[in-house]
Amino acid sequence: MEVEFQNGPAFTVAVARLAGGEKLRAESGAMISMTTGTQIETTTQGGILKGLKRSFSGESFFMNMFTAPPSGGEILLAASLPGDMTYVDLQGETWLFHRDGFVASEEGIDLDTKWGGLKGAFGASSFFVVKCSGQGKAIVATYGALRRVDLQAGQQYTVDSGHLVAWPESLPIEVHKVGGMKSLFLSGEGFVVTLTGPGTFYMQTRSEAAFVSWLVPYLPKSSN
16 A cells, blocks of 8 residues: 555645555545545454444444455545644554544554553543554544654653654653642643653644633533
């Protein structure tokens, strides 16, 4: 699979180009368009238990598997929120994505939903993360701009929990609160994570949870 990103950075789409018979797995609703003749199969991808685990974490119970026609084709994919996209090319290692970050992957990627404890308190306040392992490309989306951070051995970097998007499972992460209890509840920062290199991770410049907190006061109030 070859992937090209277009229309970025604010409204990026992923153009996945597949050889004949090649397969692509994608989140429900991620497909914008596709080459005529592409076959779609909707499944739980791993059985009922994996589907239930995804639904408990806030993801789709079902996923779509696309198979390119014999002559090959392309599939356009996008995330629900405006932002940028990239992909991680897995070569046997395991990466973790926050629940809104995963968009699609090649067939050789095994997907699972993992309880992350406080490490999973990313994105829209979910305590689950998407676990990707195997061989192939996994496409990730960000809310806002995408930033890649490369850490040297022993180098540390601290990120607000709502802004961490994708990171290798082998990268050490420490979760801690900002300051004391007063800061935790009044600073607007909550929990942060400190990552220790060597390794690479991706973060986003906007937070879904922060956007929801901003939006709620403007929503119509019930008269009842």
